[in-house]
Amino acid sequence: MNDIDRAVSLLSELIRIDTSNPPGNEEEAILFLEGYLRKEGLSTEIFPVAPKRANLMARLKGKSKEKPIVLLSHIDVVPAKAEDWEVPPFSGEVRDGFVYGRGAIDMKSQAVCQLLALTRLYKDRLTPERDILFLATCDEEVGGQYGVEYMLKEVEELRHASFVLSEGGCIIEENGCLHAQVSVAEKKLSQFSIEAKGTGGHGSMPHHDNANEKVLAAANAIMSYQWPLKPTGIITTYLNGILKGEKKEGFTYTNLRETLRNKRFREFVESNPVYNALLRNTVTVTILKGGEKVNVIPTESSISFDARLLPTEDRQAFFRKIRVLAGKDVEVIPIGAEKHDPPQSGYDTPYFRGIKKVMKKLTGPIPVLPFVTTGATDLRHFRELGIPAYGFFPITLSNQELFRMHGLNERISVRNIGEGLAGTYEILKFLATA
Numbered sequence: 001m002n003d004i005d006r007a008v009s010l011l012s013e014l015i016r017i018d019t020s021n022p023p024g025n026e027e028e029a030i031l032f033l034e035g036y037l038r039k040e041g042l043s044t045e046i047f048p049v050a051p052k053r054a055n056l057m058a059r060l061k062g063k064s065k066e067k068p069i070v071l072l073s074h075i076d077v078v079p080a081k082a083e084d085w086e087v088p089p090f091s092g093e094v095r096d097g098f099v100y101g102r103g104a105i106d107m108k109s110q111a112v113c114q115l116l117a118l119t120r121l122y123k124d125r126l127t128p129e130r131d132i133l134f135l136a137t138c139d140e141e142v143g144g145q146y147g148v149e150y151m152l153k154e155v156e157e158l159r160h161a162s163f164v165l166s167e168g169g170c171i172i173e174e175n176g177c178l179h180a181q182v183s184v185a186e187k188k189l190s191q192f193s194i195e196a197k198g199t200g201g202h203g204s205m206p207h208h209d210n211a212n213e214k215v216l217a218a219a220n221a222i223m224s225y226q227w228p229l230k231p232t233g234i235i236t237t238y239l240n241g242i243l244k245g246e247k248k249e250g251f252t253y254t255n256l257r258e259t260l261r262n263k264r265f266r267e268f269v270e271s272n273p274v275y276n277a278l279l280r281n282t283v284t285v286t287i288l289k290g291g292e293k294v295n296v297i298p299t300e301s302s303i304s305f306d307a308r309l310l311p312t313e314d315r316q317a318f319f320r321k322i323r324v325l326a327g328k329d330v331e332v333i334p335i336g337a338e339k340h341d342p343p344q345s346g347y348d349t350p351y352f353r354g355i356k357k358v359m360k361k362l363t364g365p366i367p368v369l370p371f372v373t374t375g376a377t378d379l380r381h382f383r384e385l386g387i388p389a390y391g392f393f394p395i396t397l398s399n400q401e402l403f404r405m406h407g408l409n410e411r412i413s414v415r416n417i418g419e420g421l422a423g424t425y426e427i428l429k430f431l432a433t434a
């Protein structure tokens with residue numbers, strides 16, 4: 001069996017172990033990975049953390065006792081509703097050159113590529129300068145309390161890691177051009193709900209103290225506010241790297257700050273969900289709750305929002321603005337404990353240059369650019385400790401394919417798996433010398 005076939009079969013098997021979180025149940029998947037690593041001769045350790053939940057750490061011993069390098073992947077996935085999928089989400093079925101299933105992109109494929117790249121390094125008898133740790137964790141999709149947060153408390157050397165590589169960026173194919181996104185920061189999670197109380201009653205007798213009407217009016221005000229487009233440092237470097245000289249109807253891209261003054265460019269940004277999310281705070285309605293019966297006015301009602309702020313934004317100021325927009329009839333309740341804002345990782349580093357070199361060797365001279373992940377990942381826990389942490393998986397995807405992540409019919413092509421394996425191995429070889 002060659003490495004690509006092995007990766008495809010490992011990925012299918014891993015997808016078949018349903019690790020939907022909640023509840024997670026990642027232990028079986030963790031034991032599956034551990035079994036493979038142990039069979040290959042690597043030393044492993046399992047960290048049980050709750051019933052059916054565990055984390056795994058494997059080690060490739062280095063020459064020195066310097067701070068280790070961490071290859072990080074989470075083993076849980078977001079839930080999937082089987083009836084909406086073309087291929088059952090926990091089948092791991094290979095169809096028309098794609099492996100289908102929840103976790104195919106996010107991020108069981110990267111876990112498999114990291115695992116196989118590490119075992120290959122071991123079999124090639126390449127001893128790294130420092131230890132390389134393979135860390136597979138549970139619980140990322142609901143915040144990481146049992147996963148990375150637990151492991152950072154439990155294992156001191158992780159708190160002193162020299163570098164962490166995980167998910168968050170890839171090679172993007174757009175209009176026939178390629179560029180690599182290496183994620184060095186992420187937007188700030190700032191979810192909240194608005195809640196209203198009112199007077200109940202019969203639907204046939206409307207009055208002015210209707211909880212549903214209060215949250216709807218507040219939500220309308222929140223949704224109609226346009227958050228300004230702002231050129232942050234990383235995204236300026238990123239967009240300048242891929243758009244410079246681009247001519248579209250009504251604008252020629254020179255640099256971000258200047259081109260943002262052009263109304264047609266701003267319309268172009270707003271029509272592209274990726275650019276839009278990279279350049280402004282986003283606030284999205286996700287849950288509506290209010291009323292049970294069509295003829296009854298409810299006494300309580302709420303609407304929840306998923307909000308993500310640019311890395312440079314102040315969360316307090318954001319909530320002040322939301323409270324003003326929402327008005328006095330509703331209460332604004334932030335969701336999740338307030339956390340410190342994780343700093344971004346620098347991109348003028350040997351790690352960034354190393355990844356650039358590897359990409360040049362594998363894909364030719366494509367732009368390799370710093371990127372901001374719009375979702376949250378476990379890397380933030382490492383960045384909070386000041387550890388350089390990058391999100392990058394060297395596979396080529398279109399944004400359409402990427403949108404399947406957390407969505408319907410998530411899949412990864414066998415070609416991508418080959419690419420991910422080769423790229424991860426080359427990056428690992430570079431890290432082994434770091």
Ligand SMILES: [Zn+2]
Nearest residue numbers: 074106107167
């Ligand atoms: Zn993920």
